[in-house]
Amino acid sequence: MDEIIQESGTWLQNNQALLIEYAVNIGAAVLILFFGFIAAGMISNGFGKVLKAKNLDKTIVDFVSGLVRYGVLAFVIIAALGRVGVQTASFVAVIGAAGLAIGLALQGSLSNFASGVLLILFRPFKAGDYVEIAGAAGSVDSIQIFSTVLTTPDNKVVVAPNAAVLGGNIINYSKMPTRRIDMVVGVSYNADLKQTQEVLTRIVKADERVLKDPAPTIEVVALADSSVNFVVRPWVKTADYWDVYFALHKAIKIGLDEASIEIPFPQMDVHVNKVA
Structure with a gap:
């Protein structure tokens, strides 16, 4: 037992600098994540305020703000992993391969995302319009990355997948004056x-x-x-x-x-x- 304690003490003494370096890197990675998440929210909100100042539609503001937030978070996570010694180049390659596999498994979600982009680009409706989509009718609250949110006249919330919205008939009762x-x-x-x-x-x-x-x-x-x-x-x-x-x-x-x-x-x- 004494020998184990002595060997442990010797190992700690010989690797003291390495342990300090690891501790500093882990602490720095945690700080990067902490402040990165805060920064992602601030940057996303900042983009939202700038877009609102330009009198853009609320659906566009919400959609772009969401994309900016997730983009910043992805950068922050990669930076934190690089700080603890993970080879980011290899990590990005692994993410790309994993992304392909996940993409094949989550075709529905990717379809919803692509449909959300098309809804933003072609704008068949905007926030506040009363529409009939995907078998539901209500006022458009927001177009999110994967879904469109409606509020019905009796104050129910309907979340419709963007692919279902774009794949069916869209009746916009508010479009014409x-x-x-x-x-x-x-x-x-x-x-x-x-x-x-x-x-x-x-x-x-x-x-x-x-x-x-x-x-x-x-x-x-x-x-x-x-x-x-x-x-x-x-x-x-x-x-x-x-x-x-x-x-x-x-x-x-x-x-x-x-x-x-x-x-x-x-x-x-x-x-x-x-x-x-």
């Missing part, structure tokens, strides 16, 4: 069609938010089983769409009731034959 409201109003077959059209036209034009150009369309569209159907298609500013949509439904019901125009509902006549 105006939208057309499509409504179908059914009236009884006994109703005076000319009077009904006049009542509907008066109700639509009474709302100041309805645009005069293009003019609203109010015409008979179908002779249905239980009703004569009118299409009511006014144009409004996109921001006014839902307010006018709800208001017209209420106003049309009240207006038709006041004009004694019946709005029928599906019904069935049953005839009973008495058998002697």
Whole structure:
């Protein structure tokens, strides 16, 4: 036991300089990592502020800031490994080979990343737009590296993979400055069609938010089983769409009731034959 202790003491004495060097390098690597992570956040935030100052879209700001952050972190990790004696050139080569293998295994994630880049470049929508993508509808919160985040009208958060977003139909309800409201109003077959059209036209034009150009369309569209159907298609500013949509439904019901125009509902006549 004494010999082991003596040999250990001798080894420590002979390798004191080497141990100090390793300790200094490890301490320096830890400091590089610590301050590197802080610097990555600061640089990323700095880029974000510069881009915001140029009035760029929030989706672009978030995406570029994320790329800068991860790029700085990769540089910091390589620098820390080089400090502890890891051959960075070989390490980069190993990372490249590993990256190829990982890339083959994570084709879906890489597809999401590439789709995110394309969404940023072509910008089919921006933050704040109300869109329908990947089977979900909501306001765009952000386009991240691998996914797009939506907030639904009932305040749910939807995270859609970018590949699914780009691979399907993208319906942007906020892109154009105006939208057309499509409504179908059914009236009884006994109703005076000319009077009904006049009542509907008066109700639509009474709302100041309805645009005069293009003019609203109010015409008979179908002779249905239980009703004569009118299409009511006014144009409004996109921001006014839902307010006018709800208001017209209420106003049309009240207006038709006041004009004694019946709005029928599906019904069935049953005839009973008495058998002697």
